[in-house]
Amino acid sequence: MSSPLNPKTTHWEFSGLPGAIGITLGLPTLIIFFALITNENYSLTGINLDIQAIIDQLPQNSTEWIDLCFDKTCWLAYLTWFFGLVILDFILPGRSLNGVTLRDNTKLNYKINGLAMSGTLLAVLAARVYQSTNWYLPELQFIYDNHLKLTIVTTIFSFLLAIFVYITSFIPLITPNGVKTRERVLSVNGNTGSVIYDWFIGRELNPRIGTWDIKLFCELRPGLLLWFLINLSCIHNQYHKYGEITDSLVLINALQAFYVFDGVLNEEGLLTMIDITTDGFGFMLAFGDLAWLPWSYSLPARYVCLPEHKVSLGFSNIALILGIKVLGYYIFHSSNKQKSDFRQGKLDHLNLVSIPTKTGSKLLCDGWWGLSQHINYLGDWLIGWSWCLPTGFQTPLTYFYVIYFGTLLLHRQMRDEAKCRAKYGKQWEEYEAKVPYKIIPYVY
Incomplete structure (x- = not known):
């Protein structure tokens, strides 16, 4: 239909x-x-x-x-x-x-x-x-x-x-x-x-x-x-x-x-x-x-x-794993909050770098979002590592989640990229030039 x-x-x-x-x-x-x-x-x-x-x-x-x-x-x-x-x-x-x-x-x-x-x-x-x-x-x-x-x-x-x-x-x-x-x-x-x-x-x-x-x-x-x-x-x-x-x-x-x-x-x-x-x-x-x-x-x-x-695990390993969790959580939530606040106009006084689009919206390419196009995905992935590391290294089975979730995030990134390229056209190309990394800064 x-x-x-x-x-x-x-x-x-x-x-x-x-x-x-x-x-x-x-x-x-x-x-x-x-x-x-x-x-x-x-x-x-x-x-x-x-x-x-x-x-x-x-x-x-x-x-x-x-x-x-x-x-x-x-x-x-x-x-x-x-x-x-x-x-x-x-x-x-x-x-x-x-x-x-x-x-x-x-x-x-x-x-x-x-x-x-x-x-x-x-x-x-x-x-x-x-x-x-x-x-x-x-x-x-x-x-x-x-x-x-x-x-x-x-x-x-x-x-x-x-x-x-x-x-x-x-x-x-x-x-x-x-x-x-x-x-x-x-x-x-x-x-x-x-x-x-x-x-x-x-x-x-x-x-x-x-x-x-x-x-x-x-x-x-x-x-x-x-x-x-x-x-x-x-x-x-x-x-x-x-x-x-x-x-x-x-x-x-x-x-x-x-x-x-x-x-x-x-x-x-x-x-x-x-x-x-x-x-x-x-x-x-x-x-x-x-x-x-x-x-x-x-x-x-x-x-x-x-x-x-x-x-x-012992104290030192617990502290290390908690550190990975806290880092991932901080990246995930602070980056999402920055984007949400930017869309609501709460950060206008900071004059963050952005690209106006033909739809009337703006593509933020400053702060967290100047590091990668999906920096929040990196934080989410680090959180997943903190769940798997407590199992030690007895079998790859217990690391299934980070492998699966990493694949899922890559698929989401590709879906989002195709949607944005079609929606924003040349403005998206300009954005990619300013923020070339997809998820992990300086790596991918």
């Missing part, structure tokens, strides 16, 4: 349909693989894989596969978690903010209640610890003991959610008078006409049920907070099963928990990011938010919580 509001998509991301199919099949397989090689029946050291030992963990017949994929207790637990957070999203207080102007000249309103949501989760956890005997929480142990099943549950749920939002993208919206209909705003990337590709990349830009925004909720709630609980379950298991908690596992928990709650508490910043403003919500984001994020990002914690992989 093509219209003045929703032109037909001509540029296909990820090499088109083959890439979409490959990612749809490959990434769920990868997180299942991660589950099979980081558990108490199998542990990987180095790069040598015992393929037979991995295969032996899998079901041997169709009945066992059904039991693995559709375990009633795991499904009930996850659905309670997901829709419990939906209910909290509705009832907890928050601020009302408008997003960016859409192509139909409207702005969507968002309820920002990350503080209330975080406080509620932490209060429930604190209450459960207070009620517990010897700090034993069956909920956390359940997460740890059902790692593989929950990985599969979140993956299947992502498929189902992507199907739901794809189907609803064809249903016209009802205007306030209840008579006429208006066209949904589709993603500029997801209106190819290919069912599989549009389902994967996301056909509708901001799928909603009433005023409840599905995409923003999934970005910052079920997967992000589940990641926090998965990490806690590793500490819980290590303490109750082995009678100790290693400093490496505590450090990973602390650093990643800071990242989780920093994101939730600053959710308004997401309203101007490409995930919300440009990308449709399909399988790519649904799976990424609900399954990929919690089960791949928690890999370092799940690895070092096993007794054969435990790492004792």
Whole structure:
């Protein structure tokens, strides 16, 4: 379907349909693989894989596969978690903010209640610890003991959610008078006409049920907070099963928990990011938010919580890793704040060097943004290194995140560059001459 509001998509991301199919099949397989090689029946050291030992963990017949994929207790637990957070999203207080102007000249309103949501989760956890005997929480142990099943549950749920939002993208919206209909705003990337590709990349830009925004909720709630609980379950298991908690596992928990709650508490910043403003919500984001994020990002914690992989860092190594984290966080947040303040006119008195464009905006090429075109990406990548370094150097597996995330940042940079070149033309060429480095100053 093509219209003045929703032109037909001509540029296909990820090499088109083959890439979409490959990612749809490959990434769920990868997180299942991660589950099979980081558990108490199998542990990987180095790069040598015992393929037979991995295969032996899998079901041997169709009945066992059904039991693995559709375990009633795991499904009930996850659905309670997901829709419990939906209910909290509705009832907890928050601020009302408008997003960016859409192509139909409207702005969507968002309820920002990350503080209330975080406080509620932490209060429930604190209450459960207070009620517990010897700090034993069956909920956390359940997460740890059902790692593989929950990985599969979140993956299947992502498929189902992507199907739901794809189907609803064809249903016209009802205007306030209840008579006429208006066209949904589709993603500029997801209106190819290919069912599989549009389902994967996301056909509708901001799928909603009433005023409840599905995409923003999934970005910052079920997967992000589940990641926090998965990490806690590793500490819980290590303490109750082995009678100790290693400093490496505590450090990973602390650093990643800071990242989780920093994101939730600053959710308004997401309203101007490409995930919300440009990308449709399909399988790519649904799976990424609900399954990929919690089960791949928690890999370092799940690895070092096993007794054969435990790492004792000591004060000096902890200080070094914290230094990398602080540096990354400082670069990421101060650079983003500088750009935000510049756009709002708060830095006009500093006369920062910038390039006026034909669209009326300005390209900042001073301060942080004179060092590289995406200096904030460098800060984000350094934060990722601080999560992986506590695992030591036992296997490249625990450094998967920085490799994956570095690749993702390069892809984002190329997407942004193509968009800006088309949007700004000669002004972008002038900008590239002033700021030649893409991400890492004086390197790339």
